[in-house]
Amino acid sequence: MKIRFRGGAIAAALLLSVVAACGGGGGDSGDSDRALRVAAVSDASSLDPIRGNAGTDHVLIYPLYDTLISYDKGLEAQPGLAESWEQKSPTELTLKLREGVKFHDGEPFNAEAVVYNFERAKGEGSNIQADLASVDSVTADDEYTVTYKLSAPDASLLLVLADRAGMMVSPKAAEAAGGDLSTKPVGAGGWEFVEWKRGSVIKVKRYADYWDKDAERVSAINFNIIPDPKTRVTSLRSGQQDVVMDVSPSDADGLEKASGVAVSDTPRVNVNQVYLNRDSEELGDPQVRKALSLAIDREALLKSAYFGRGSVANGALPSDYWAAPPESVKSEFNPDEAKKLLAAAGETDLTFDMIVNADSATVRVAEILKQQWSDVGVTVNIKPLEIVQGTSDYFNDRKSPAYLSQWTGRPDPAMTYRLLFSDEGYFNTSDQWTPGLEEALEKSDVSTEPDERKPGFDEAAEAVFADTSFFPLVFGNSIVGLSEDVDGFEGNLLGKPKFIGVTLG
Known part of the structure; x- marks a missing residue:
């Protein structure tokens, strides 16, 4: 990972992991009270993981929804809401779930919730049916164990569960919303939903009962929707934003020379x-x-x-x-x-x-x-x-x-x-x-x-x-602009950061 600073620290490799399975050692000490201000490229198509249709949604919804499987910066599978897994046969994948996890509405996360989410993802109105095409059924073996039963071998399934198909929503909240959480998201991520002003801002705040008590998390994140790349960069230079996603290559050279900001420039599969x-x-x-x-x-x-x-x-x-x-x-x-x-x-x-x-x-x-x-x-x-x-x-x-x-x-x-x-x-x-x-x-x-x-x-x-x-x-490349107040940011091959581990100085 390449990060260049001017007017602050010299170039450094920031080593804090962003995967949900790893703790940052600081609990809720991610900042004082200020929200992390993130300039996003586009508004969300939906805040419901099965209904969205834009890849740019991920940055906006990962804070709300932890996934069953996580991944490291090289896209190797890591524990998420499932703390371990076992491939019992080419057509069976068994997950051992974390105990003590709660959704943002206080409902427990368990095997029945995973079964519900699977059936929902395979049902009407879902845009991710193809992700789970190989899965015939999911069974709750006990309160914290589930088994995915496949119609044919599918080596991709583990990391499929690190994407939308693994984003767990509260069954109770989904039922109350008539099956559509597009504007009322309730997950089990590090932050819970506050507000969505379409075309303007999505606000989330730190979830007090998050399962990973050691994870570094800022108190809140404001995703400000700024489609124009030059406006995003200008807002960083003027101190209005802390993180700017997708800096245009035409602006990157100038930003690298600016005082008080850093540029993260990393390869990605985009x-x-x-x-x-x-x-x-x-x-x-x-x-x-x-x-x-x-x-x-x-x-x-x-x-x-x-x-x-x-x-x-x-x-x-x-x-x-x-x-x-x-x-x-x-x-x-x-x-x-x-x-x-x-x-x-x-x-x-x-x-x-x-x-x-x-x-x-x-x-x-x-x-x-x-x-x-x-x-x-x-x-x-x-x-x-x-x-x-x-x-x-x-x-x-x-x-x-x-x-x-x-x-x-x-x-x-x-x-x-x-x-x-x-x-x-x-x-x-x-x-x-x-x-x-x-x-x-x-x-x-x-x-x-x-x-x-x-x-x-x-x-x-x-x-x-x-x-x-x-x-x-x-x-x-994934080019991200960072203010000198931001620490702990790490990119990954997807170019979709999750913001666990990020702090404000």
């Missing part, structure tokens, strides 16, 4: 990409999709739009990750071949709409893509929308064949492939498997050992590449 509806009239032909991909100069994008802070994306996972695509999967820039493929497909005057996140950095990327596609005779109509509206228009209402945004990553690589490219994946508007992918992922489930799973993921990457199921662009 990929900037163009989502594609492969069932659309405009982009249904894989030959056309291949042509459009070949027309993209990703090196130029990395240099001009991301200022070199990141790496070119060949697939859904970065090259230095254990499940990275094989060398056979490589994004190429070949506009001449792109023109030939378009001509062969009879699409010499192709025009299509593309929804784009309305922040200035993403619009800049869209304008570069527009020019590159224009060079091969393709016209794209850019439709800038705020993130929550854009995700709704694209994923729910299918109003456009393409969407320029980002995939914020998931703890296990199989989750990424299933959510993006399976027939039940919420983020796959084509509603069809990428050819060959289902069989490849079955091979990745033969073991929980990374080395034994890797061949299956290689085949998965090759299947997605052959079909051109999406346009991966750039893996942008």
Whole structure:
């Protein structure tokens, strides 16, 4: 992890863990009384973990909901609300739950609550059914033991439970809210809900009965919704914010030179990409999709739009990750071949709409893509929308064949492939498997050992590449701005901090 300070401490590696299983040794001494002010990129799509549809939600809801399984900064599984686990067979996972945990409404967390949350996640209105597709049932073996019973081996399940499917809500609160906790979240996290002013701020306060009494926690967190990247940075420099998420690469150099602030710049599995509806009239032909991909100069994008802070994306996972695509999967820039493929497909005057996140950095990327596609005779109509509206228009209402945004990553690589490219994946508007992918992922489930799973993921990457199921662009670094009052911040490969361990000086 790289953190640079000016006007305060010199560069340092901040070693406090953010996982819920580990204590910070300071209990409730995270600060005096002031709230930690966090400038967030986007408002929440929902505060209910099963109903949200934006990857940017995680930073806002992790404080409210502890997960069954946690993870360290390298995405290795760690204890969470489950203190231990055992894989009794390839189709059975047993979790031993922590005792003495309470939800924010005072209700006990136990095996029956886990069963309730599973059935809720598999039910109507849930956006995460694909995450648990392999699970047939969950049984309460005793008050603090549950067993997940699978229809087929699924090596990703452990880390699936470190994401939305593992965020436990109070059954009593969910029932009282008619099954929808979108505006009345009740979890078992380190902070409890206070207020949500849509488009403005989400406020949480330290939960007094949190199970981990040793965890360092600030007294409160105010997530201030500031979509414009330059405004976020300005607010940090002026002392109005303590933490600024997703600093734009164009602003990072200047912020590193500023007094009294730090910049955390770390790699992550977040990929900037163009989502594609492969069932659309405009982009249904894989030959056309291949042509459009070949027309993209990703090196130029990395240099001009991301200022070199990141790496070119060949697939859904970065090259230095254990499940990275094989060398056979490589994004190429070949506009001449792109023109030939378009001509062969009879699409010499192709025009299509593309929804784009309305922040200035993403619009800049869209304008570069527009020019590159224009060079091969393709016209794209850019439709800038705020993130929550854009995700709704694209994923729910299918109003456009393409969407320029980002995939914020998931703890296990199989989750990424299933959510993006399976027939039940919420983020796959084509509603069809990428050819060959289902069989490849079955091979990745033969073991929980990374080395034994890797061949299956290689085949998965090759299947997605052959079909051109999406346009991966750039893996942008996680760049976070910090005031000199903030201590204990640590990033992770997801670029989604949980704020356990963070203190205010």
